Amino acid sequence: QVQLVESGGGSVQPGGSLRLSCTASGSTSSYVAIGWFRQAPGKEREGLSCLTRRDGYTNYATSVKGRFTISRDNAKNTVYLQMSSLKPEDTAVYYCATILSYFGSCLSVGTFGSWGQGTQVTVSS
Numbered sequence: 001q002v003q004l005v006e007s008g009g010g011s012v013q014p015g016g017s018l019r020l021s022c023t024a025s026g027s028t029s030s031y032v033a034i035g036w037f038r039q040a041p042g043k044e045r046e047g048l049s050c051l052t053r054r055d056g057y058t059n060y061a062t063s064v065k066g067r068f069t070i071s072r073d074n075a076k077n078t079v080y081l082q083m084s085s086l087k088p089e090d091t092a093v094y095y096c097a098t099i100l101s102y103f104g105s106c107l108s109v110g111t112f113g114s115w116g117q118g119t120q121v122t123v124s125s
Contacts, residue, residue, distance in 0.1 A: 002026045002114045009119030020081040022096030031098035033106040038092035050106035086123045093118040
């Protein structure tokens with residue numbers, strides 16, 4: 001089992017930036033990808049970005065492409081989500097999750113593994 005701990009959320013003004021971190025511990029070879037997801041009040045969970053463990057392939061949702069960047073530091077077992085040009089509609093609780101299977105793109109998740117506890121991101125003036 002993998003345990004995930006997120007950090008880096010907070011409040012920022014529109015146009016600002018934040019970097020989220022997701023640090024994994026435990027059986028870190030048991031998943032095929034890690035993804036970032038978010039959920040705003042009253043809305044469905046949205047997949048934002050993912051990164052495959054073996055070859056580092058990345059994918060982004062249209063809503064964040066060009067503004068968010070996913071990356072990893074293998075030595076620290078940490079995946080990052082650099083968020084720039086933030087908008088009020090980016091306000092949500094952000095989660096990272098391990099992905100055990102997917103179809104085509106790693107954002108088309110078949111089976112989830114573990115989830116982090118979530119971190120709040122608020123974009124407001």
